Amino acid sequence: MGLSKENLKGLILALVSSGFIGASFIIKKQGLRRAAAVSGVRAGVGGYYYLLEPLWWVGMITMIVGEVANFVAYAFAPAVLVTPLGALSIIVSAVLADIILKEKLHNLGILGCIMCIAGSVIIVIHAPKEQPINSVLEIMHMATQPAFLAYVGSVIVLVFILVFHFAPRCGHTNVLVFTGICSLMGSLSVMSVKALGTSLKLTFEGKNQLIYPETWFFMLVVAICVIMQMNYLNKALDTFNTAIVSPIYYVMFTTLTILASVIMFKDWDGQSGGTIVSEICGFIVVLSGTIMLHATKDLERSSSFRGSGPSSPSLSARLYTGNGDMLLKQDEENVSPSESNMCSRRQELY
Amino acid sequence: MGLSKENLKGLILALVSSGFIGASFIIKKQGLRRAAAVSGVRAGVGGYYYLLEPLWWVGMITMIVGEVANFVAYAFAPAVLVTPLGALSIIVSAVLADIILKEKLHNLGILGCIMCIAGSVIIVIHAPKEQPINSVLEIMHMATQPAFLAYVGSVIVLVFILVFHFAPRCGHTNVLVFTGICSLMGSLSVMSVKALGTSLKLTFEGKNQLIYPETWFFMLVVAICVIMQMNYLNKALDTFNTAIVSPIYYVMFTTLTILASVIMFKDWDGQSGGTIVSEICGFIVVLSGTIMLHATKDLERSSSFRGSGPSSPSLSARLYTGNGDMLLKQDEENVSPSESNMCSRRQELY
Numbered sequence: 001m002g003l004s005k006e007n008l009k010g011l012i013l014a015l016v017s018s019g020f021i022g023a024s025f026i027i028k029k030q031g032l033r034r035a036a037a038v039s040g041v042r043a044g045v046g047g048y049y050y051l052l053e054p055l056w057w058v059g060m061i062t063m064i065v066g067e068v069a070n071f072v073a074y075a076f077a078p079a080v081l082v083t084p085l086g087a088l089s090i091i092v093s094a095v096l097a098d099i100i101l102k103e104k105l106h107n108l109g110i111l112g113c114i115m116c117i118a119g120s121v122i123i124v125i126h127a128p129k130e131q132p133i134n135s136v137l138e139i140m141h142m143a144t145q146p147a148f149l150a151y152v153g154s155v156i157v158l159v160f161i162l163v164f165h166f167a168p169r170c171g172h173t174n175v176l177v178f179t180g181i182c183s184l185m186g187s188l189s190v191m192s193v194k195a196l197g198t199s200l201k202l203t204f205e206g207k208n209q210l211i212y213p214e215t216w217f218f219m220l221v222v223a224i225c226v227i228m229q230m231n232y233l234n235k236a237l238d239t240f241n242t243a244i245v246s247p248i249y250y251v252m253f254t255t256l257t258i259l260a261s262v263i264m265f266k267d268w269d270g271q272s273g274g275t276i277v278s279e280i281c282g283f284i285v286v287l288s289g290t291i292m293l294h295a296t297k298d299l300e301r302s303s304s305f306r307g308s309g310p311s312s313p314s315l316s317a318r319l320y321t322g323n324g325d326m327l328l329k330q331d332e333e334n335v336s337p338s339e340s341n342m343c344s345r346r347q348e349l350y
Numbered sequence: 351m352g353l354s355k356e357n358l359k360g361l362i363l364a365l366v367s368s369g370f371i372g373a374s375f376i377i378k379k380q381g382l383r384r385a386a387a388v389s390g391v392r393a394g395v396g397g398y399y400y401l402l403e404p405l406w407w408v409g410m411i412t413m414i415v416g417e418v419a420n421f422v423a424y425a426f427a428p429a430v431l432v433t434p435l436g437a438l439s440i441i442v443s444a445v446l447a448d449i450i451l452k453e454k455l456h457n458l459g460i461l462g463c464i465m466c467i468a469g470s471v472i473i474v475i476h477a478p479k480e481q482p483i484n485s486v487l488e489i490m491h492m493a494t495q496p497a498f499l500a501y502v503g504s505v506i507v508l509v510f511i512l513v514f515h516f517a518p519r520c521g522h523t524n525v526l527v528f529t530g531i532c533s534l535m536g537s538l539s540v541m542s543v544k545a546l547g548t549s550l551k552l553t554f555e556g557k558n559q560l561i562y563p564e565t566w567f568f569m570l571v572v573a574i575c576v577i578m579q580m581n582y583l584n585k586a587l588d589t590f591n592t593a594i595v596s597p598i599y600y601v602m603f604t605t606l607t608i609l610a611s612v613i614m615f616k617d618w619d620g621q622s623g624g625t626i627v628s629e630i631c632g633f634i635v636v637l638s639g640t641i642m643l644h645a646t647k648d649l650e651r652s653s654s655f656r657g658s659g660p661s662s663p664s665l666s667a668r669l670y671t672g673n674g675d676m677l678l679k680q681d682e683e684n685v686s687p688s689e690s691n692m693c694s695r696r697q698e699l700y
Contacts (some may be wrong), residue, residue, distance in 0.1 A: 063507050115634075118635050118638070121627060122632070124473060125624045281471050282631075288464055292461060
């Protein structure tokens with residue numbers, strides 16, 4: 001209980017990150033609307049005029065700033081604290097959409113926001129203190145402890161089974177296959193991002209970690225995990241509706257990340273049973289709030305569809321198939337009001 | 351943190367109470383269905399055959415046992431712990447309705463249940479310890495401290511204003527008038543019930559408190575408050591739809607009760623800021639879960655109305671006007687699936 005100075009820094013960074021990422025969707029959408037108004041062509045139907053719209057680029061930069069803040073947050077606070085707070089970007093974007101874009105939030109959606117905030121407060125209050133780390137070698141030691149190696153081994157085996165056995169057979173009928181692969185890889189992404197972030201933090205503090213091959217190893221792992229996670233997230237989003245993929249992915253990804261962090265960084269060691277249970281309850285509350293926000297967005301959407309956003313998910317998915325331009329896809333999806341929040345998930349690969 | 355022995359007793363009693371009260375609605379409804387099947391006349395349209403149905407009486411007795419357990423729970427644990435747990439009776443009845451009566455629970459309703467449970471766990475973990483009380487005189491001392499007298503004074507003034515100024519003018523157009531009166535009185539009911547319960551507990555333990563006029567004074571206060579609360583709750587339910595009254599009443603009543611308890615019993619003294627904030631968050635989560643359960647019950651009801659229950663709320667409200675038979679009204683209302691849970695609130699006057 002009580003926030004340490006490091007945790008406080010991580011918390012502020014995580015909140016700033018959620019604010020920027022949440023706002024970026026709204027700014028980008030405003031930019032797309034303006035571009036559509038000027039050109040008469042919507043992004044979803046093939047127009048690229050938004051690339052000439054400064055507001056769209058402001059949104060892009062806002063998003064990148066948010067992502068960087070998120071990355072740095074992991075260097076200061078435990079993943080158990082930073083990861084669930086990612087849900088707050090959904091609130092920021094839902095509230096801003098209500099105020100700026102006049103996309104009325106469903107009453108149950110407001111309740112979802114309140115729950116996400118209440119759950120986040122509980123998580124923050126009970127978050128474990130970040131253990132002081134002095135060298136990347138310590139992180140490598142944590143990463144090679146038997147329990148974490150067993151976790152990594154299980155993840156790799158499961159991913160292999162999913163990729164080679166289930167994906168060809170039912171990857172296009174069962175939403176859990178692709179989503180499972182990217183959630184499993186996602187938990188490893190976050191762990192390696194945290195290792196890399198901490199190494200870079202130490203380097204900036206004057207303790208150069210770049211001399212150790214371990215730092216470069218973690219950089220390689222980050223690259224592999226993030227690319228694989230992105231690849232399968234895109235497959236999941238191409239195959240299934242974002243409204244189905246996003247909540248499932250968020251739940252699985254956050255749960256596995258917390259599990260990985262608890263095993264690797266022993267976040268729960270020295271915490272009382274009550275504190276751990278409170279943390280888990282806070283996490284469940286945030287998850288419920290997120291699911292509710294998604295579910296009620298759909299309610300509103302189906303009851304009063306707004307035609308202002310360019311594309312439907314299936315349309316953007318079709319446009320995207322076989323096209324490696326990640327930014328373009330995000331952009332087209334973020335345009336639709338119910339999509340904008342969900343897509344924040346895919347940004348939060350780590 | 352950590353449950354004291356007294357708190358544990360209070361917690362178990364509160365859980366048992368919620369179980370019994372929640373189950374009683376389902377049993378009574380089963381009884382009503384059987385009675386309707388045998389007689390061909392439904393309670394909602396004036397039949398009283400259910401009084402011959404043993405199952406209905408089993409339900410009645412179950413409810414009374416639940417109410418008694420709830421009353422006793424207040425003698426052991428702080429109101430801050432017992433009152434919010436009342437929401438669990440809603441879950442019990444929703445889950446039993448799903449299993450026994452095959453009234454399918456909406457997906458968001460399941461989420462509401464999960465949230466009520468998560469919130470309750472957080473409240474239980476952070477609940478303050480019950481202060482040891484040795485005599486009704488101590489309770490009287492707490493009840494006459496300036497801060498609590500100021501609270502009681504404000505409540506009485508507010509109730510007077512509501513009853514004599516607002517009730518005649520907008521009592522039948524604004525749902526907050528009647529609901530406000532019974533929530534304000536409800537907070538005093540719980541405080542006096544707790545005083546009386548503790549006195550009776552002490553008496554059973556061998557320290558006779560019936561020799562003090564204070565005990566009899568509290569008994570009088572209980573009677574006045576509960577009658578007034580019931581009277582205005584009935585007015586609220588007669589005038590407005592139960593689906594509107596119940597969540598508003600639950601939120602106001604529980605909030606005011608916690609406020610009263612914190613002032614009178616100083617529940618939060620000696621608790622850390624983090625613990626108090628966690629408790630409040632837990633409470634907000636339970637409230638959100640309750641509101642959600644109510645809201646989604648309506649969703650389901652409007653989309654697939656089940657004709658098996660006798661009466662609609664407006665019908666039972668009309669039947670009830672000018673009729674003092676509280677039990678009859680409850681019974682008719684509880685018959686409708688979406689009503690059954692909400693009515694548990696009115697049982698929980700204290």
